[in-house]
Amino acid sequence: MQKEIIITGYGVVAKELCKLLLDKSESIMDAFGIELKVNGIIGSKGMLYQREGLNLASLVMEEVGSKALSNYAQNHQISFLEPRFQGDVLVECTPTNIKDGEPALAYMLEAMDGGMDVVAISKGALVHSYQTIKDKAESTRSKLKFSGATAAALPTIDIGEYNLAGCTITRIEGILNGTSNFILTSMYEDNLSFSEALKIAQRKGIAEANPSLDIKGFDSGCKILLLANELLGTNYTIDDVSINGIEHLTRDDIVKTKMKQSRVKLLARAYKDEEKVVLDVQPCELDQAHPLYHVNGTNKGILFETEEMGTICTTGGASHPRGAAAAALKDLINLYRKS
Amino acid sequence: MQKEIIITGYGVVAKELCKLLLDKSESIMDAFGIELKVNGIIGSKGMLYQREGLNLASLVMEEVGSKALSNYAQNHQISFLEPRFQGDVLVECTPTNIKDGEPALAYMLEAMDGGMDVVAISKGALVHSYQTIKDKAESTRSKLKFSGATAAALPTIDIGEYNLAGCTITRIEGILNGTSNFILTSMYEDNLSFSEALKIAQRKGIAEANPSLDIKGFDSGCKILLLANELLGTNYTIDDVSINGIEHLTRDDIVKTKMKQSRVKLLARAYKDEEKVVLDVQPCELDQAHPLYHVNGTNKGILFETEEMGTICTTGGASHPRGAAAAALKDLINLYRKS
Numbered sequence: 029m030q031k032e033i034i035i036t037g038y039g040v041v042a043k044e045l046c047k048l049l050l051d052k053s054e055s056i057m058d059a060f061g062i063e064l065k066v067n068g069i070i071g072s073k074g075m076l077y078q079r080e081g082l083n084l085a086s087l088v089m090e091e092v093g094s095k096a097l098s099n100y101a102q103n104h105q106i107s108f109l110e111p112r113f114q115g116d117v118l119v120e121c122t123p124t125n126i127k128d129g130e131p132a133l134a135y136m137l138e139a140m141d142g143g144m145d146v147v148a149i150s151k152g153a154l155v156h157s158y159q160t161i162k163d164k165a166e167s168t169r170s171k172l173k174f175s176g177a178t179a180a181a182l183p184t185i186d187i188g189e190y191n192l193a194g195c196t197i198t199r200i201e202g203i204l205n206g207t208s209n210f211i212l213t214s215m216y217e218d219n220l221s222f223s224e225a226l227k228i229a230q231r232k233g234i235a236e237a238n239p240s241l242d243i244k245g246f247d248s249g250c251k252i253l254l255l256a257n258e259l260l261g262t263n264y265t266i267d268d269v270s271i272n273g274i275e276h277l278t279r280d281d282i283v284k285t286k287m288k289q290s291r292v293k294l295l296a297r298a299y300k301d302e303e304k305v306v307l308d309v310q311p312c313e314l315d316q317a318h319p320l321y322h323v324n325g326t327n328k329g330i331l332f333e334t335e336e337m338g339t340i341c342t343t344g345g346a347s348h349p350r351g352a353a354a355a356a357l358k359d360l361i362n363l364y365r366k367s
Numbered sequence: 368m369q370k371e372i373i374i375t376g377y378g379v380v381a382k383e384l385c386k387l388l389l390d391k392s393e394s395i396m397d398a399f400g401i402e403l404k405v406n407g408i409i410g411s412k413g414m415l416y417q418r419e420g421l422n423l424a425s426l427v428m429e430e431v432g433s434k435a436l437s438n439y440a441q442n443h444q445i446s447f448l449e450p451r452f453q454g455d456v457l458v459e460c461t462p463t464n465i466k467d468g469e470p471a472l473a474y475m476l477e478a479m480d481g482g483m484d485v486v487a488i489s490k491g492a493l494v495h496s497y498q499t500i501k502d503k504a505e506s507t508r509s510k511l512k513f514s515g516a517t518a519a520a521l522p523t524i525d526i527g528e529y530n531l532a533g534c535t536i537t538r539i540e541g542i543l544n545g546t547s548n549f550i551l552t553s554m555y556e557d558n559l560s561f562s563e564a565l566k567i568a569q570r571k572g573i574a575e576a577n578p579s580l581d582i583k584g585f586d587s588g589c590k591i592l593l594l595a596n597e598l599l600g601t602n603y604t605i606d607d608v609s610i611n612g613i614e615h616l617t618r619d620d621i622v623k624t625k626m627k628q629s630r631v632k633l634l635a636r637a638y639k640d641e642e643k644v645v646l647d648v649q650p651c652e653l654d655q656a657h658p659l660y661h662v663n664g665t666n667k668g669i670l671f672e673t674e675e676m677g678t679i680c681t682t683g684g685a686s687h688p689r690g691a692a693a694a695a696l697k698d699l700i701n702l703y704r705k706s
Contacts, residue, residue: 048533048675052533055535056533060532171706181675181676181677181679182679183526183530183531183679186529186530187522187530190525190529190530190701191522191525191526191529191530191697192522192697193399193696193697193700193701193704194387194391194395194693194696194697194699194700195693195697196394319661319682319683321661322658322660322661334693336387336520336685336689336690336692336693336696337520337683337684337685337690337693337694338520338683338684338685338690339683339685340520340521340522340681340682340683340684341681341682341683342526342679342680342681342682343658343679343680343681343682344658344670344676344677344678344679344680345676345677345679346675346676346677346678350675351675351676351677353675354533354534354673354675354676355676357532357533357675358530358531358532358533358534360533361532361533362529362532365532367510
């Protein structure tokens with residue numbers, strides 16, 4: 029079975045996905061009987077499209093972004109076209125835009141209107157317009173997966189949907205942001221102030237120059253929002269998530285927990301309070317018995333409490349572009365596999 | 368979509384499955400559009416069968432085993448019939464028989480010949496005749512799942528198959544036996560000898576009167592065998608697994624590791640050694656950085672190293688009959704769900 033892919037955005041994750049598809053096309057065909065072909069990539073200058081499929085071996089020799097696409101166009105003597113959504117599945121890789129979800133939102137809706145399924149890696153559109161996208165998917169019978177948008181290589185949604193199928197999930201807790209976890213770990217282990225630890229994270233390329241989405245808990249809030257809407261049947265927006273970040277934690281706060289042999293972690297949580305599902309993000313003091321106590325550095329983790337299977341905790345998942353691309357590849361395979 | 372189930376064996380796990388099916392029939396119908404109906408149960412006296420489905424509410428009022436089935440037969444004025452495999456899916460729940468896999472093996476093969484899918488909870492038949500069962504499944508186009516046979520409520524096979532779809536798994540390590548982990552934890556935390564810790568485990572009902580399958584590593588060996596055959600493409604038998612148990616560990620051995628702040632865990636491992644997949648079970652000394660270091664008591668855990676997503680570690684999963692039944696229910700749902 030052949031599946032034609034259109035990719036929107038060509039940053040580092042999209043490039044890693046192309047590399048994975050190039051390296052693994054044979055093994056994916058063998059294992060799942062699926063031939064994944066990239067027919068088009070939409071960048072800021074328009075769409076590169078080849079009916080026979082883009083030459084990924086040639087494409088991944090270039091860098092990323094518009095320049096890479098222009099070089100490819102030149103090398104293969106093709107032109108940028110008006111974007112059109114024609115194929116089996118859109119892989120949405122544009123930079124996350126929390127403000128209005130664009131251009132991802134328009135791309136996803138248009139693709140679904142054109143009968144395509146969608147695998148999202150960026151989370152802006154989903155956070156901004158979750159219900160609009162779900163409604164569109166239902167009306168167009170499009171399939172939608174977005175592992176890449178909810179902690180990427182750390183399995184989260186699929187644990188709840190697949191590994192816990194049939195179970196009643198009573199609580200979700202996650203360390204869903206690697207940057208803030210790295211900062212908290214540095215403060216704890218190296219006795220640093222928040223701003224010292226942040227600087228180190230920035231120097232290492234772990235935190236961005238403007239780190240506020242990570243340290244103020246907004247990124248974690250977006251992820252727990254998507255998890256709750258998808259797994260707990262809520263219909264919340266980001267305004268329903270009570271969010272506190274780690275930016276006000278002091279060296280003293282951390283020293284105090286150290287003396288108690290506990291650790292502060294930025295937890296994103298979804299739990300029932302008198303039948304209402306509550307979503308919050310806040311620094312929480314965890315003792316050593318908590319399964320997420322041991323998740324340090326840039327690592328992430330997620331815990332599900334269930335009525336039937338007890339507590340299931342998953343940790344790890346590489347925080348690099350290849351990991352995020354592998355999460356999208358997993359979604360593509362799971363959309364179309366036979367068994 | 369209605370799916371007719373035949374259950375073989377009616378022990379505590381089968382009863383828990385019937386309770387789950389009773390409690391959850393409506394929510395499973397709502398969420399997945401699947402109506403799961405138990406039409407027959409095969410016990411030592413023969414098969415109870417009702418075309419309209421057994422009355423689970425009545426059945427689960429009884430205890431377990433032959434007596435429960437006889438009571439049900441009497442209450443509903445039905446007779447035990449010759450076993451026959453007619454329906455959509457067999458849930459195999461007979462006691463695990465490692466020696467020759469029977470009667471589970473015959474049941475599974477016959478069910479597949481009759482066009483049924485199979486969800487296995489007991490592992491004897493799979494360990495004894497994995498390839499025979501897989502070949503039969505292929506020739507009859509039957510689907511086969513066996514989460515219940517490989518650590519039950521702890522997701523193992525499905526992590527490898529689904530959450531890591533498309534990834535190259537380079538190593539699997541698991542604490543796959545709760546009894547031996549409980550004994551090791553007691554020895555460590557309470558400074559006990561092996562035999563003292565074993566006695567406590569037996570008194571608590573964690574270890575069986577004859578604990579050798581657990582403490583000698585055989586149970587762990589069976590599980591890693593099934594995981595490797597299913598996920599790494601090997602075609603091994605239990606003789607290919609190098610197995611050492613925990614029965615020779617002394618108090619001194621444990622004290623020594625304690626001084627190094629490490630812990631001994633009975634690890635079941637599958638890894639590549641010069642292109643050959645090696646399977647072994649043995650007590651291993653883990654330092655605190657190892658994700659399975661923190662898995663204590665009767666808890667279990669499994670770790671996958673992958674080329675694309677780094678290391679993914681999952682721990683927990685309740686070690687009780689309801690957890691094992693929930694694993695089978697999960698398999699049933701995942702066999703027939705639309706998306």
